[in-house]
Amino acid sequence: MGTIRDRPLFTDTYANFDDFSIENENTYVFGTSVEERSSHIEKWKGKIGNVIFVSIFNQESNSISVEIEGNVKILALRSGEQLRNMWNDLKYKTVYLDITGLSHHIWAPLLKASLTTCTQVMVVYVEPGDYRFSAAPKEGEIFDLSERITGISPIPGFVSLKEPKEEVCFVPLLGFEGTRFAYLIEQVQPPGERILPIIGVPGFRPEYPFFAYHGNQQPLIRSHAWQNVRFAIANCPFSLYYILEDIATDYPGHFIKIAPIGVIIGLEQGQNHRFK
Incomplete structure (x- = not known):
């Protein structure tokens, strides 16, 4: 570090x-x-x-x-x-x-x-001033953000066509929608001890990290990933990159899968922790 x-x-x-x-x-x-x-x-x-x-x-x-x-x-x-x-x-x-x-x-x-x-x-990037609370909130859906989940697909230019031979670390960048996180766990089926969620702290507003925990409460508990949560500054991608460097150091030789909201990217660790 x-x-x-x-x-x-x-x-x-x-x-x-x-x-x-x-x-x-x-x-x-x-x-x-x-x-x-x-x-x-x-x-x-x-x-x-x-x-x-x-x-x-x-x-x-x-x-x-x-x-x-x-x-x-x-x-x-x-x-x-x-x-x-x-x-x-x-x-x-x-x-x-x-x-x-x-x-x-x-x-x-x-x-x-x-x-x-x-x-x-x-x-x-212009931060959102506010989010609209769902008129009919359900578990994992605090705000009125997404109508549906369309599935998982790699971001163009970042896809890896070969299956990883290494152990896999799964790094979801958590938002407020626990249904997305639960869906990703179900589809990817990563090992629970190597699910490493990242939450933005401080958030755009002081209460947002608590909403992230609340919205993702059930998948965090079921997977035991709450024990592995890491924190990056919410409005700073450089802070996030440094956290990814730390994960690469802590899990040498692992294939790192990073999941922003709604999509998943496979990133391979190279020498000096350069992500491809």
């Missing part, structure tokens, strides 16, 4: 989106969803000068439509070459990737491709 000095956190937090600014001659990539918090770009981009805005729409399971300076392209999410070419074609190689309105399976392969082609990449 590294010292705090060896593990800098590069995340900047702003109380208001208006406090955040972009310098000229940069690129801003964004998408929109049904959530109002993803619509900030339309209100904001008219105030910014020499910045190229790249809009991502038609977010399908295997493809996206991208508009760059009036030109529309359809890109296959499983084609690393197409995604890299998109980044290579940009005039400005310092990039802001706004993932607020993008699904996991879209921003993850985009980010992966950008890291090999762009000069600098910064990720932007």
Whole structure:
């Protein structure tokens, strides 16, 4: 485990989106969803000068439509070459990737491709102001978030086609929906002693970690995974990565499966704990 000095956190937090600014001659990539918090770009981009805005729409399971300076392209999410070419074609190689309105399976392969082609990449995310409590709450469903679970599928660009020969560690990144966690345990059937949940602490709001425990109470108890919970700063991906490094150190030679909300990625541990 590294010292705090060896593990800098590069995340900047702003109380208001208006406090955040972009310098000229940069690129801003964004998408929109049904959530109002993803619509900030339309209100904001008219105030910014020499910045190229790249809009991502038609977010399908295997493809996206991208508009760059009036030109529309359809890109296959499983084609690393197409995604890299998109980044290579940009005039400005310092990039802001706004993932607020993008699904996991879209921003993850985009980010992966950008890291090999762009000069600098910064990720932007607008936190939800609040969640709506379910009108008919059930066990594991506190908030009105998902209508249904569509299944498990690998994020494009991160799939491993070979069966792991090593022992497996299962690392779910817990949200509020215990039904998702229970479904993953049922489908993946990981060994209980190597289920290592991660909860965001502190949360976007002080009470959110408690909601995460409450929503996932039953699968945590049944699998005994409550004994193995680890904590990462909720709004900092670097904190999460350091926790994954610790897990890789604690379980040398293990095949690590990481499950963000609704999807699962197989990651293999390489030398020096580099995850592929």
